Amino acid sequence: MGKKAIHFGGGNIGRGFVAEFLHTAGYEVVFVDVMDSIINALQTTKSYQVTEVSEGGESTKTITNYRAINSKTHEADVIQEISTADVVTCAVGPNILKFIAPVIAKGIDIRSTPKPLAVIACENAIGATDTLRGFIESHTDSERLKTMGERAQYANSAIDRIVPAQDPNSGLNVRIEKFYEWVVEKTPFGSVGHPDIPAIHWVDHLEPYIERKLFTVNTSHATAAYYGRYAGKKTIAEAMRDSYIRGVVRDVLKETASLIVDKHEIEAQEQQEYVETIIARISNPYLEDSVERVGRAPLRKLSRKERFIGPAAQLAERGMKYDSLLGSVEMALRFQNVDEDEESFGLAKILKENSPADATVQLTGLERSHPLFSAVVKVVDQVQSEAKYVALLPAPLVGDARSHAQPRIC
Ligand SMILES: NC(=O)C1=CN([C@@H]2O[C@H](COP(=O)(O)OP(=O)(O)OC[C@H]3O[C@@H](n4cnc5c(N)ncnc54)[C@H](O)[C@@H]3O)[C@@H](O)[C@H]2O)C=CC1
Numbered sequence: 218m219g220k221k222a223i224h225f226g227g228g229n230i231g232r233g234f235v236a237e238f239l240h241t242a243g244y245e246v247v248f249v250d251v252m253d254s255i256i257n258a259l260q261t262t263k264s265y266q267v268t269e270v271s272e273g274g275e276s277t278k279t280i281t282n283y284r285a286i287n288s289k290t291h292e293a294d295v296i297q298e299i300s301t302a303d304v305v306t307c308a309v310g311p312n313i314l315k316f317i318a319p320v321i322a323k324g325i326d327i328r329s330t331p332k333p334l335a336v337i338a339c340e341n342a343i344g345a346t347d348t349l350r351g352f353i354e355s356h357t358d359s360e361r362l363k364t365m366g367e368r369a370q371y372a373n374s375a376i377d378r379i380v381p382a383q384d385p386n387s388g389l390n391v392r393i394e395k396f397y398e399w400v401v402e403k404t405p406f407g408s409v410g411h412p413d414i415p416a417i418h419w420v421d422h423l424e425p426y427i428e429r430k431l432f433t434v435n436t437s438h439a440t441a442a443y444y445g446r447y448a449g450k451k452t453i454a455e456a457m458r459d460s461y462i463r464g465v466v467r468d469v470l471k472e473t474a475s476l477i478v479d480k481h482e483i484e485a486q487e488q489q490e491y492v493e494t495i496i497a498r499i500s501n502p503y504l505e506d507s508v509e510r511v512g513r514a515p516l517r518k519l520s521r522k523e524r525f526i527g528p529a530a531q532l533a534e535r536g537m538k539y540d541s542l543l544g545s546v547e548m549a550l551r552f553q554n555v556d557e558d559e560e561s562f563g564l565a566k567i568l569k570e571n572s573p574a575d576a577t578v579q580l581t582g583l584e585r586s587h588p589l590f591s592a593v594v595k596v597v598d599q600v601q602s603e604a605k606y607v608a609l610l611p612a613p614l615v616g617d618a619r620s621h622a623q624p625r626i627c
């Protein structure tokens with residue numbers, strides 16, 4: 218029998234990154250999703266295309282050998298597929314891991330194949346597979362947990378490839394950037410050995426890779442998104458063409474680079490080259506990437522281990538500079554009430570209903586005694602005060618107040 222991978226989340230990264238490389242590695246891919254339109258499209262087609270776009274032109278790959286199951290309506294089928302699969306991956310968003318865990322737990326529990334299942338969560342989050350594993354274990358009988366290692370092995374990963382929102386008329390086809398990086402821990406596979414997926418860079422220690430990625434790619438990308446949206450830019454490329462925003466992004470990256478070089482064994486020169494690659498990537502004019510997509514889910518992005526508070530907290534602990542990161546936090550706090558982004562409404566509510574210190578605790582998870590805490594409280598206070606000021610103005614003046622609130626943006 219051929220190799221089989223079950224992939225949760227047939228969205229942009231699922232189709233345009235994970236499935237592409239699983240397919241290239243010779244796996245049959247079984248997509249699992251809850252969105253009828255995606256499942257129907259995957260069930261009624263035999264192939265879709267992944268097109269890499271860059272200055273060098275376009276190059277297209279055709280993805281075949283897949284099936285799809287809707288876990289909302291066919292959970293038992295998903296469980297059966299997992300029981301005989303080689304690999305389970307997911308790209309559903311870190312907040313969805315708890316919803317996919319029960320079905321994975323059931324599939325793992327009935328496995329009788331000699332080789333354990335390899336579980337790799339492909340989310341933008343530190344330790345996403347560990348998080349998924351925690352949820353899977355909480356849905357597994359305590360007696361069965363003792364032998365879990367015979368049935369499943371779990372490895373954390375870092376994934377990097379910009380897949381913007383797609384043209385609604387493009388069906389399953391995906392337009393993406395050429396660059397990609399998929400780094401996965403190899404130690405959890407021990408003597409069994411890791412799955413044979415050539416696109417993966419297998420490493421002993423993931424932390425330097427995932428911190429470097431999250432605190433460079435995602436910190437800079439989200440900074441451009443939040444400053445860009447505030448300045449009325451539509452896309453990240455447009456934001457990055459603005460000399461003020463580009464300068465801010467560079468300042469922020471100087472701070473995260475100082476942490477990465479100080480903490481991990483990465484040379485300053487190597488980090489600088491990485492920074493330049495990332496700036497070029499996020500400035501890519503061939504990717505129509507909206508500031509709303511890149512800024513999405515601000516509550517997650519403002520949380521304790523994430524792209525802003527994560528590095529700023531570590532810099533504060535080391536007595537190093539973090540003020541540019543605070544600027545990104547300030548702009549992220551202004552990503553409120555954005556259409557189709559539930560978290561942006563949650564953010565507005567938290568800021569409206571809490572004191573600056575309580576809002577800081579709720580949003581960032583920072584301990585009140587942490588050296589970064591009071592600086593973030595000040596920023597929260599500032600954003601809350603602006604909202605109160607604007608709320609007091611008669612409606613016709615609100616537009617003016619907003620334009621006065623943007624003097625720093627060219
Ligand atoms: N788009 C990008 O450039 C990158 C995204 N990522 C990460 O990949 C993950 C997915 O991102 P995208 O593909 O952009 O999002 P997306 O929204 O395009 O795809 C997510 C998919 O998950 C599905 N889903 C939601 N709940 C589900 C459930 N309970 N069971 C099965 N499927 C479910 C959705 O229907 C959707 O098809 C996120 O963690 C993101 O941070 C990482 C690197 C790059």
Ligand SMILES: O=P(O)(O)OC[C@H]1O[C@](O)(CO)[C@@H](O)[C@@H]1O
Pocket residue numbers: 341376377378379380434435438510511512513514
């Ligand atoms: O949901 P998140 O954390 O923004 O993840 C998607 C992000 O990951 C990246 O693709 C980088 O790999 C960004 O382009 C993109 O904004």
